[in-house]
Amino acid sequence: DQQVKQNSPSLSVQEGRISILNCDYTNSMFDYFLWYKKYPAEGPTFLISISSIKDKNEDGRFTVFLNKSAKHLSLHIVPSQPGDSAVYFCAARRDSNYQLIWGAGTKLIIKP
Amino acid sequence: ETGVTQSPTHLIKTRGQQVTLRCSSQSGHNTVSWYQQALGQGPQFIFQYYREEENGRGNFPPRFSGLQFPNYSSELNVNALELDDSALYLCASSLDSGTGGKTQYFGPGTRLLVL
Numbered sequence: 001d002q003q004v005k006q007n008s009p010s011l012s013v014q015e016g017r018i019s020i021l022n023c024d025y026t027n028s029m030f031d032y033f034l035w036y037k038k039y040p041a042e043g044p045t046f047l048i049s050i051s052s053i054k055d056k057n058e059d060g061r062f063t064v065f066l067n068k069s070a071k072h073l074s075l076h077i078v079p080s081q082p083g084d085s086a087v088y089f090c091a092a093r094r095d096s097n098y099q100l101i102w103g104a105g106t107k108l109i110i111k112p
Numbered sequence: 113e114t115g116v117t118q119s120p121t122h123l124i125k126t127r128g129q130q131v132t133l134r135c136s137s138q139s140g141h142n143t144v145s146w147y148q149q150a151l152g153q154g155p156q157f158i159f160q161y162y163r164e165e166e167n168g169r170g171n172f173p174p175r176f177s178g179l180q181f182p183n184y185s186s187e188l189n190v191n192a193l194e195l196d197d198s199a200l201y202l203c204a205s206s207l208d209s210g211t212g213g214k215t216q217y218f219g220p221g222t223r224l225l226v227l
Contacts, residue, residue, distance in 0.1 A: 004154070034215075043116065043202055043218030044155070089154055099168060100145075100216070102154030 003027045004092050006103035014111050019077040021106050023090030026071065030092040034100070035064060035075050038087045047088075048075070077108075085110045116205050116219035124225045125193050133188045133222045135203035143167070143208035144186040145216060146178060149200040161186060162208060198226045 005024045013019045023033075031052040036044035050057040050064045050073065057064050063076045077084055090103040117136045125131050137144050143162045147155035157170035161180035175191040184205070190197055200223050204216035 006154075009152075036218075041220060043204070043220050045218065046215050049215070091154070099157045099160075099170065100155075102156070104152065104154045 002104075003030075004090055004101050004103040006088075006090055006106050008106050009104070010107040010109065012109045012111060013080050015082060016079045019075075019080045019084065019108055019110070021075040021077075021088050021090075021108065023073045023075075023103055024071060025073075025092050027092070027094075027101075028071065029094050030101075032093050033064070033066060033073050034091045034093075035062075036089045036091060038089065038105070044089055080108075080110045082110050082112060084108060116203060116217050118201075118203055118219035118222050120222060121220070122223045122225075124227065126227050127193055127195060129193050129226075130189065130191045131193060131224060133190075133201050133203075133224070135186045135188070135205075135219055137184045137186065137203075137205035138217050141205035141207050141217070142184055143206045144180055144184065145204045145206070146186070146188045147202040147204065148172070148197075149202060149221070150196075151199070155202055158188070193226045195226050198224060200224075 003026050034049040035047040037047045038044040048059050048062045050066050066073045087105045087107050089105045091100040093100050119134045145160040146158040149155040158172050159169040160167045164180045177189045179187045200221040202221045204218045206216045
């Protein structure tokens with residue numbers, strides 16, 4: 001049972017435009033969500049997170065939106081830059097449980 | 113401040129063998145988690161260690177075991193290797209109270225191939 005789903009294996013976006021990466025989850029007990037970015041041959045690095053008590057969290061060019069009723073979150077990157085090309089993972093956890101449940105990732109390609 | 117390091121970077125083993133992977137946590141971090149990432153999938157939680165004690169386990173058989181040392185470095189041991197154990201193994205360290213997860217910092221991983 002895949003509790004966290006990223007249905008787009010890849011996404012191609014023009015440099016300077018907005019990148020929107022989507023993530024769906026099935027477990028309503030999840031109350032904390034994280035986005036990680038991974039370059040080849042490196043471990044994932046934390047990007048941004050959101051608690052279930054919020055519906056938006058912003059950090060520079062990165063904004064995460066959470067729609068609890070739809071069990072959906074999205075990561076917006078504006079403007080997209082070539083260095084943003086990477087695999088992006090969505091992860092979720094219950095605050096009382098340290099386990100992160102991960103999606104399969106979306107490969108973002110920023111075209112010059 | 114040193115980051116999370118893992119060794120070796122790559123490893124080839126044959127079915128039935130045993131393997132030990134190593135992880136050095138980020139300075140000051142007392143919690144380490146291990147993940148298995150199969151090709152095309154997200155990382156899957158194996159287990160976590162907090163102050164040298166196993167603090168939780170994912171859906172992995174007992175032939176996956178671990179250790180955390182007083183300096184908070186860690187080992188992942190896998191016995192009786194199977195072909196499906198071929199994956200990238202990631203460790204992540206965090207400064208954690210033990211009552212809940214915090215932001216984890218990942219190492220670059222060890223790529224294990226089982227033939």
